[in-house]
Amino acid sequence: MSDKKKILVAEDSSVIINLTKNILQFENFDIIPVRNGNDVLKTLEKNEVVLVLMDINLPGMDGMECSKLIRANSNATISKLPIIAITGNYKNYTLDEFHKAGINEYLQKPLDYDLLVTTIKKYV
Known part of the structure; x- marks a missing residue:
């Protein structure tokens, strides 16, 4: 295991x-990839994760709505998970909008992977 x-x-x-x-x-993490917001919610119910990297532009339910639903989850372990948004359209949102959705931080695409690792380690 x-x-x-x-x-x-x-x-x-x-x-x-x-x-x-x-x-x-390489940084000793495993990832569980999902491709849409509905699968995020289902996966969180079945797996123990320490953080969510959330693309904002997901098919179906977008990352903003999905983040709000994570925060509203009745399971405190899930509702308190750190959420880091990854988006190429960060200018479409204010920092306040990200925070209201329950997103802790956001990173711009194209991703700076050094910054990604640093940001993840800040929360994990």
């Missing part, structure tokens, strides 16, 4: 998922 901490990566781009997986495995 792996003692690596698990990070849920909500992202619809296979390229970003693969790059993120490679970087985070």
Whole structure:
């Protein structure tokens, strides 16, 4: 059994998922990739994760709505998970809007993987 901490990566781009997986495995994390907001919620109910990387532009339910639903979850372990948004459209939102959605921080695409690792380690 792996003692690596698990990070849920909500992202619809296979390229970003693969790059993120490679970087985070090197840092001794496992990732659980999901491609839409509904799968995020289902996956959180079945897996113990320490952090959520949330793309804002997901198919179906977007990352903002999904983050709000995570915060509203009746399970305190899930509702208090750190959420880091990853988005190419950060200018469409204010920092206050991210915080109101329950997002702790956001990172711009294209991702700076050194900053990603530093930000994750700040919360985990």
